[in-house]
Amino acid sequence: MASVEWRKIPTVLYPQEVLDKAFRRAGKQSDLVEDPDKYHRVRKQMARMVQAASDTIAETLLKWVDQWPSLNAQSEFDQALVDAAVGADEFRQNLGAIQWAAERVRKIAGESQSKMLKFRNIEAFHQERRHAYGRMSSIINQIGENILWLGDARNILRELPSIDSAEPCIVVAGAPNVGKSALITELSSGEPEVAAYPFTTKRLHVGHFEHRRRIYQMVDTPGLLDRPMTERNQIEMQAIAALENVGDLVLFLIDPSETSGMSLKEQEHLLSEVQELLAERPLISVFSKSDIHEESRDSVLRISSLSGGGIEELRSVIIQSIAADQVTDPLSLPDTWHREIEEIEPIGSPEEIEARREAAMRNAPKPRRGRKKTSGN
């Protein structure tokens, strides 16, 4: 499932703007009517105005409904973000109200036009057109609050990070100021996207790099996986659960220089909490800021986003770790598989060659079956 491109959510007009746009277009349509007979001309003009106004209103509203992401089709991560940012129920209710209004306005146009067919005088056509406009305006006013909600929600949703659940994603965790964002910038092939989580005022980074046609996404977790879990509220826990779903690997940064403000011991405690919380996901711990400290452990990579030290090693470890966790293509041969190189004649009789081939097949490692990716289905 591809990501929602929050930034592409279309602008939302104010209620009065929707009406102005509709009535302006309707006026233009009426000017196009030609008929030498005044009675027929006015009848056609008024019918066309009602039609054009209702078309414009309904199309504008339905375009919003269409272009807004449908929540049920989103990954758990995106649903959790929307829920935390603007409320999933409100999201559905407001879009529902807008769809209802579009249908009502179309109905009003239909009713008005059938009434016009029965009228016999010019003033009645005008009056019916005014009446239809009034009813349409009243529908738009009724959903005024919903339209305003949509406009505000758009501004919030536009800032959310977009993560494609079909591509690998690395969740970068660690205490505040340990260098999470700096690392994402360093590993990224372009400028990372700066986004916002609804849970924190801190900006977060989403970066990516490409390797063998796969896009490796990296997502920051300020305010989420950077402090003791007892301080979480329910919506943050929900977001963390969603992060686990979208992430293939957790990179946990520890800053042993302690310049970030949390002691090494506290950071290790946070690490064990994150490990417990995201137990389903492989986790790599990394010592950051290696340019300003000498701390090292056997199993822990040392990196510095400032000097670039260890960054490429880390990238290889990330790629390997994700590859080891992916479902192996059943048709691909393992690297150690016995292969006859075509230019070189195999030595020995055909029976000997066949026996060697069979032995190689018996000894070849079995393809690993990874976990099934559950995110986004």
Ligand SMILES: Nc1nc2c(ncn2[C@@H]2O[C@H](COP(=O)(O)OP(=O)(O)OP(=O)(O)O)[C@@H](O)[C@H]2O)c(=O)[nH]1
């Ligand atoms: N010496 C040194 N400083 C670094 C390194 N990486 C980051 N910093 C500095 O550490 C500070 C925090 O870095 P960020 O990347 O913003 O850390 P963060 O973990 O994203 O912080 P929050 O988003 O606030 O949680 C900044 O002043 C960086 O310049 C590094 O490799 N070496």
Ligand SMILES: [Mg+2]
């Ligand atoms: Mg940051």
